[in-house]
Amino acid sequence: MKMTAFKGVLAVAGIQLITATMALATDITVWCWAPEFNGAAMNEAIARYTAANPDTKITVVDFAKGDLETKLQTQLASGTTEGLPDIVLIEDYGAQKYLLSFPGAFEPLTDKIDYSQFAKYKVELATVEGQTYSLPFDSGVTGLFYRSDLLEQAGYKADALKDITWEELSAIGDKVKEVTGKPLLSVDMNDAGAIRIMLQSAGSWYFNADGTANIKDNPVFKAALTSWVGMLKNQNLYKSVSGWGDYTGAFNNGDVAGVFTGVWMTGGIKGNNMSGKWAVAPIPKLAGVEGAGHASNLGGSSWYVLSSAPSKDAAIDFLQKVWASDVDFYQKILVGQGAFAAYLPARDGEAYSAADAYFGGQSVWKDFSDWQAAIPGVNYGIFTNEADAAVTAQLPGLIDGGDIDAAIEAIDAQIAQQIQ
Amino acid sequence: MNRLISVVAQAGMWLAAFISVFPFLWMVTGATNTANDITGGRFLPGTNLFVNIAKFFELVDAGRVFFNSFFVAITGTALTLVVSSLAGYGFEIFASKARDRVFAGLLLLLSVPFAAMMIPLFVMFSGAGLINTYIAMIAPGVASIFMIFYFRQNTKSFPHELRDAAKLDGLKEHQIFWFIYIPVMRSTYAAAMIILFMTNWNAYLWPLIVLQTNEMKTITLTVASLATAYTPDYGLIMIANVLATLPTVLVFFLLQRRFVEGMLGGVK
Numbered sequence: 001m002k003m004t005a006f007k008g009v010l011a012v013a014g015i016q017l018i019t020a021t022m023a024l025a026t027d028i029t030v031w032c033w034a035p036e037f038n039g040a041a042m043n044e045a046i047a048r049y050t051a052a053n054p055d056t057k058i059t060v061v062d063f064a065k066g067d068l069e070t071k072l073q074t075q076l077a078s079g080t081t082e083g084l085p086d087i088v089l090i091e092d093y094g095a096q097k098y099l100l101s102f103p104g105a106f107e108p109l110t111d112k113i114d115y116s117q118f119a120k121y122k123v124e125l126a127t128v129e130g131q132t133y134s135l136p137f138d139s140g141v142t143g144l145f146y147r148s149d150l151l152e153q154a155g156y157k158a159d160a161l162k163d164i165t166w167e168e169l170s171a172i173g174d175k176v177k178e179v180t181g182k183p184l185l186s187v188d189m190n191d192a193g194a195i196r197i198m199l200q201s202a203g204s205w206y207f208n209a210d211g212t213a214n215i216k217d218n219p220v221f222k223a224a225l226t227s228w229v230g231m232l233k234n235q236n237l238y239k240s241v242s243g244w245g246d247y248t249g250a251f252n253n254g255d256v257a258g259v260f261t262g263v264w265m266t267g268g269i270k271g272n273n274m275s276g277k278w279a280v281a282p283i284p285k286l287a288g289v290e291g292a293g294h295a296s297n298l299g300g301s302s303w304y305v306l307s308s309a310p311s312k313d314a315a316i317d318f319l320q321k322v323w324a325s326d327v328d329f330y331q332k333i334l335v336g337q338g339a340f341a342a343y344l345p346a347r348d349g350e351a352y353s354a355a356d357a358y359f360g361g362q363s364v365w366k367d368f369s370d371w372q373a374a375i376p377g378v379n380y381g382i383f384t385n386e387a388d389a390a391v392t393a394q395l396p397g398l399i400d401g402g403d404i405d406a407a408i409e410a411i412d413a414q415i416a417q418q419i420q
Numbered sequence: 421m422n423r424l425i426s427v428v429a430q431a432g433m434w435l436a437a438f439i440s441v442f443p444f445l446w447m448v449t450g451a452t453n454t455a456n457d458i459t460g461g462r463f464l465p466g467t468n469l470f471v472n473i474a475k476f477f478e479l480v481d482a483g484r485v486f487f488n489s490f491f492v493a494i495t496g497t498a499l500t501l502v503v504s505s506l507a508g509y510g511f512e513i514f515a516s517k518a519r520d521r522v523f524a525g526l527l528l529l530l531s532v533p534f535a536a537m538m539i540p541l542f543v544m545f546s547g548a549g550l551i552n553t554y555i556a557m558i559a560p561g562v563a564s565i566f567m568i569f570y571f572r573q574n575t576k577s578f579p580h581e582l583r584d585a586a587k588l589d590g591l592k593e594h595q596i597f598w599f600i601y602i603p604v605m606r607s608t609y610a611a612a613m614i615i616l617f618m619t620n621w622n623a624y625l626w627p628l629i630v631l632q633t634n635e636m637k638t639i640t641l642t643v644a645s646l647a648t649a650y651t652p653d654y655g656l657i658m659i660a661n662v663l664a665t666l667p668t669v670l671v672f673f674l675l676q677r678r679f680v681e682g683m684l685g686g687v688k
Contacts, residue, residue, distance in 0.1 A: 034650060035479070035645065035646075037650055059634070061633060061634050062645050063628070063641070063644070063645055064644040064647060067641070067644055067645070070625075070628065071628055071629055074629050075542065075629075077539055078539045078543050078546070079543070080542065080546040080547075082546045082551055083546065083551045083552060083632045245652060245654060248459065248651050248652075249455075249458075249459025250459075252456050253459060253460045264650050265650065265651070267650070267651065271651065
């Protein structure tokens with residue numbers, strides 16, 4: 001009895017001690033990757049928040065993306081919460097995996113954040129059983145970046161690239177190669193990004209909402225695979241590359257005339273001293289697929305708060321005050337980092353409507369905003385990487401003339417085997 | 421005929437040498453070029469060296485990061501040398517019934533991959549309140565089974581007569597170890613030192629798991645972090661790699677002669 005009372009006193013003293021320290025200073029730790037992009041955007045947010053809350057100290061720790069995932073996974077699996085950050089960045093494709101594999105590890109923010117202010121597809125991918133867990137950050141809204149000078153030589157003005165199909169893009173590639181000698185795209189055969197873009201552009205994915213594979217009886221998947229293989233068979237269309245460096249190098253060096261990818265590539269493209277020679281068009285659409293459009297997504301990530309975080313409340317307050325309400329902040333990171341936000345009110349800011357001389361005076365951010373609003377929401381499930389691998393394994397055979405239905409069977413079988 | 425064989429052998433060696441050295445050359449020339457030149461495949465030295473260096477020192481708290489790496493590598497190497505050589509000495513010199521069984525058990529442990537021990541280790545260190553400390557980085561590697569094995573094997577060539585003579589002269593066991601064994605086995609130590617320094621300097625997975633703050637990061641983690649940008653700056657990554665490689669190269673060349681002796685088997 002005495003002992004319990006003593007413990008009680010200790011506990012109260014402990015709580016007081018904690019509250020006392022909290023009143024003095026709050027430490028928030030953030031884990032992310034890409035210091036020049038995610039880290040820089042976070043630091044800008046921190047500067048704004050700490051100006052008003054000088055007692056709060058927020059530290060960004062950056063790791064390689066794969067490293068961050070290894071680390072987070074190990075620590076969550078160990079069940080030890082010590083050393084976990086308060087806020088962590090997670091790539092959208094992996095969101096469901098973390099939320100479902102580690103229930104209770106992340107803090108639901110449904111009551112804290114007004115999600116109607118964020119792009120719908122970003123909210124959906126971080127929602128499990130009616131609870132949303134993320135503060136949606138950068139968008140992966142896709143566009144077709146192209147060298148306007150080269151395409152003009154080949155006879156294509158901006159309007160000629162609007163509302164086309166992937167097959168028409170392939171034909172344009174022929175002409176561009178013929179006139180300029182350069183292929184239109186660079187393609188890494190081990191990257192299934194194109195398939196992902198095509199699937200989501202028609203509101204479909206590798207998986208159904210219940211997590212089962214959506215391959216065999218999915219007309220969108222068949223259409224996407226058919227279109228992509230058709231493009232890959234056209235040797236004039238692309239330069240074959242291997243790895244990310246080669247892939248980005250191809251258009252940054254001017255070896256190829258364009259790339260269709262996420263909006264986050266804008267910063268890289270603008271770093272090339274080719275002002276006025278670039279433009280952005282909406283991506284082509286899947287021909288003959290109901291509901292297929294010109295808006296899709298590739299990559300992108302969001303911030304999550306750990307339930308075990310010692311400064312959880314302060315972390316949420318920080319996200320609310322800056323990331324979920326500061327329009328001006330979003331203008332700043334758009335200009336500084338090319339970080340295109342999923343926070344919809346940001347569109348009304350000055351930077352989002354500005355014309356960009358690098359893209360020949362096109363209001364690229366406004367275009368991306370319009371396309372973003374049209375991205376269909378899909379459930380990424382938890383095995384996107386496994387599905388990617390199953391798809392890329394079949395591509396070489398298909399390019400050599402393999403049967404598409406047989407390949408779809410094989411992809412389905414490989415995914416089924418991996419996710420059981 | 422002999423001449424032909426010699427020419428072919430020479431050519432083979434040149435080819436092997438080229439293949440081994442090429443990545444280093446590519447790294448060093450890359451450090452002088454811009455990211456676009458590197459992805460474009462430019463092999464000639466460029467003019468971007470100082471830009472890359474300046475950017476590296478601007479982005480990375482180099483003093484802190486290199487201090488961490490050196491501190492962990494040097495302390496880790498020294499402690500492992502002491503513990504493992506003592507164990508190797510003990511295993512070889514003192515005969516007992518259980519000796520070979522214990523040793524066989526140790527060797528069996530070598531087959532457990534680190535990935536399998538990572539989570540239990542993390543839980544242990546967390547329980548001891550040692551997450552994000554130098555101790556946590558260094559301690560798991562100090563009793564290195566491979567090093568114990570290596571020292572035991574090399575101790576086989578340590579002449580027992582030396583120990584007997586020293587005993588007759590009245591030296592205690594620790595004095596024999598310190599004044600006789602270590603000087604005689606210095607080549608073995610040198611080779612072990614190079615291997616350990618490299619292992620500690622390049623350590624990646626465990627430091628990654630156990631370190632939590634920027635102040636504790638080592639150069640290997642920093643280089644990896646630089647490489648995951650959306651549009652990676654390869655010039656910057658290459659200069660970071662050059663700087664990260666230099667210390668191990670220096671250690672190797674300083675101890676090269678001893679290293680070769682040590683690898684050829686122990687006593688000098």
